Amino acid sequence: MAYVATRGGERAIDQSERLYRAGLGQIDAARVDEIRRALPMLIDRVMGEASLYEPDLAALALAQAGGDLYEAVLLLRAWRTTQPRLAIAEAVLQDQLFTHRRISAAFKDIPGGQILGPSLDYAHRLLATDVLRGVPFIPTAVDPASVAAPAHQPSLAAWQKAQGLVADPARTDVAPDDIPDLTREPLLFPAERAHRLQSLARADTGGMLALGYSAMRGYGNAHPTVNELRLAEAEVRVRHPRGTVFSAGRVKVSQAEVTSKGKSGLLELGFCATLGWNEVKVISGATLDLNAPGAAKGSPVEEEFFLYHTEPVEASGFCIHFKLPHYVTFQSSLDALRGAKAATPAAPVKVTA
């Protein structure tokens, strides 16, 4: 690339980085701890996009990046490459998820019932300005029910398949080692479904919202209704050297199914899931998945379009690389422009009759 044909400026570059970091001040364990405890939604978003689940590291990345999400995701993706892959866990099934929230906008009386869980869906959005005057905001405690909610619920799609409302395609078991993996293989089109869903799980929330929203507004093939939205924790089930399968702990996951009436007389479904709790991301992703079949080339709901354009590190990296010196390429454009101008014959002189 042309910007390598520059040299010099070492001192300025060094001072520039110092100026940036000086603005962020000292970063210590207390700051990282406060970010992790105070901003769980942001931590979840960064972990999902980085495709690396570790809240302390996500908080550190945010502290170091001063809250720049793309820098934080890049730091985590880069750090991830220093770690060995120890295992592939057993695939998580929906009826094994420890469920905190499960709602449907399509069906009122879903089996297992509607559980709002932690949500601001029906809350007034009022800024607690008293906090700035020194009056702390103290949340009111939940009044727990006398009985516990069921920890595990099947997916709504499983119930719909049993009712004959949605297609139930035959599936074949794939060994964990044989599940396609984008961190080791290129994304090719048409994408394998495992690649599409993995790519959506790692994708940029804002990018997915923009493209998903375009489909929701009518630039797609299908208008989504949320079939099921779920916030849960998944067990990470690994194998002991003696063969015993056990849970090494839980991680937060979110998933959405969206639906629309298909031409076949059945309901059609789109799916998306990610690490961490991020509702906008999974609803947008499921909308893209729902709209992808038969999408026109170059439309925002075509899988090649939305998968390529929502990869956060590649997209942000390509955008900001345009700031780096392009003197040689741009000089070449200027030369071409001047050459064309010089070669253009002067406008003919009008001769009056």
Add this chain to the structure above:
Amino acid sequence: MFDQGDDPAQPFDHARMLDILARADADRLAVLAEELLGGLGAVEVVQSRTGLVMLPLRDTVQGTDFHLGEVLVAEAHIRAAGTEGYGMIVGRDLTRAMAMAVVDAAASLGQTPAIRAFLRREAAEQAAADNARLREVEATRVDMETF
């Protein structure tokens, strides 16, 4: 589910024990591991490291297993007293993983009353924490009416 641990004479099966150890309180686990370490003699550390576990999830639409992303874990693997011990926990706390491996190794030689008492207490605390959360979650159950 059969609630292991109600009968102090019954040992915990291996999977249940590992589940409990991986979620056990870090400080109490470390204390138990310290107590058990003396009985194991010389310990060879085969592995003590952090690393990644890829987590697949099954898509509900077509039943496709796909990778959600990687989870950072701490892993410990030891050999001692003619047996092996293994620990893996979500997170990067190598001490917790090592304590789990020590308890696993000791338990493979026989679940002593102290180990069983520890597992019973931790299992009860974990069940209580889940129950408290699920009672809060149940309070958000909604019955919508349409007009």
